[in-house]
Amino acid sequence: MDHDHVRAVDPAVADALSAEASRQQNTLAMIASENHASEAVLEAQGSALTNKYAEGYPGERYYAGCEFADEVERLAISRAKELWGAEHVNVQPHSGTQANMGVYLAILDPGDRILSLDLTHGGHLSHGHPANFAGKLYDVEHYEVDPETGYVDYEGLRETAEAFDPDIVVSGYSAYPRVVDFERIQEAADVADAYHLADIAHITGLVAAGVHPSPVGIADFVTGSTHKTIRAGRGGIIMTDDEHADAIDAAIFPGAQGGPLMHNVAGKAVGFAEALEPEFEAYASRIVENARALGDALEAEGLSLVSEGTDTHLVLCDLRESHPETTGGDAESALQDVGIVLNKNTVPGETRSPFNPSGIRAGTAALTTRGFEAEACREVGELIAHVVNDPDDADVRGEVAEEVDRLCAAHPIYE
Ligand code: DSN
Numbered sequence: 001m002d003h004d005h006v007r008a009v010d011p012a013v014a015d016a017l018s019a020e021a022s023r024q025q026n027t028l029a030m031i032a033s034e035n036h037a038s039e040a041v042l043e044a045q046g047s048a049l050t051n052k053y054a055e056g057y058p059g060e061r062y063y064a065g066c067e068f069a070d071e072v073e074r075l076a077i078s079r080a081k082e083l084w085g086a087e088h089v090n091v092q093p094h095s096g097t098q099a100n101m102g103v104y105l106a107i108l109d110p111g112d113r114i115l116s117l118d119l120t121h122g123g124h125l126s127h128g129h130p131a132n133f134a135g136k137l138y139d140v141e142h143y144e145v146d147p148e149t150g151y152v153d154y155e156g157l158r159e160t161a162e163a164f165d166p167d168i169v170v171s172g173y174s175a176y177p178r179v180v181d182f183e184r185i186q187e188a189a190d191v192a193d194a195y196h197l198a199d200i201a202h203i204t205g206l207v208a209a210g211v212h213p214s215p216v217g218i219a220d221f222v223t224g225s226t227h228k229t230i231r232a233g234r235g236g237i238i239m240t241d242d243e244h245a246d247a248i249d250a251a252i253f254p255g256a257q258g259g260p261l262m263h264n265v266a267g268k269a270v271g272f273a274e275a276l277e278p279e280f281e282a283y284a285s286r287i288v289e290n291a292r293a294l295g296d297a298l299e300a301e302g303l304s305l306v307s308e309g310t311d312t313h314l315v316l317c318d319l320r321e322s323h324p325e326t327t328g329g330d331a332e333s334a335l336q337d338v339g340i341v342l343n344k345n346t347v348p349g350e351t352r353s354p355f356n357p358s359g360i361r362a363g364t365a366a367l368t369t370r371g372f373e374a375e376a377c378r379e380v381g382e383l384i385a386h387v388v389n390d391p392d393d394a395d396v397r398g399e400v401a402e403e404v405d406r407l408c409a410a411h412p413i414y415e
Pocket of ligand 1: 032033096174
């Protein structure tokens, strides 16, 4: 990627952009929330729509000149409806967090009660962490995963719902490797006569492809981000039924946001069109097969996986028993040195801190995009384990870095 126009104006930024493209090509992107958008999506996001203000919704804008913005947004909405089967879709949230904010604003008052999965058990900041607006504005209680199995403790959730009487129960997670049973979450929400928000940010692509069960038609609200497993333009999305459509739209604009990022809406439309192609289903299935192969290799090399495996795009390793002296941060930084980019992560029952937690999280969506198959993912699992087993051994790092170079060269991201 040359960035010729940027270079003519701003060589420093052009250098950084080129370096970032090379970094992505020459390393393995295994942060479970990342992916490699297609060149078509990148082009849409870098289009003239970045210049356009379009407050409002298609056909009802506050500014003139929105005819093409309308066309793009309508396409994004209709494709999303086809992908996920929702009655109503809002494609304007700037991010997944903004999508969750839209839902809370639409139906909660400050002080209302949210019941969500604890962050250290796989939840998300926007589900009510004290440092996030959701934790500051609302009264938050958490449910957890079963410490023995690593699966959501659905019975505990139900009991907490009875005792806490939440206004909304949040499902959908950012570090949970197993299938979410949305029906059982709905039962817990019903016990408290609460709304149910399913935040499928991580698994949007898996749900669209039918590789993971869908909460659409079960939960009152489904939110997500659009750049993770669904691989479209960056941002967020809200899905709901016709009954809540107006409340959601008003909560996003004018409630939480001003002008929508129409270039990103264009990126969403293009990515959704790609996901409607038959190949996407095979892509989503391969993501899961690859995560299983990665997890099997890690386990075979002595690392322990939360819930002992995965049904999704990610694995979560708890290093405490196998590597008591190695923190998630130590592992993350040793792996970054060899070109494997994943993230340190809290684990259920975390005994360290969120900034220096005891686990690492790795996903396969981006590797799958660049053509990795199960065998290559098994090899990546072995490479990760070699580094985590000997994080300070320069010879091991050198050998692994060479293998990573070879794998990257064999799997170009962009032509
Ligand atoms: N930052 C994302 C993740 O890594 O899960 C969620 O917003």
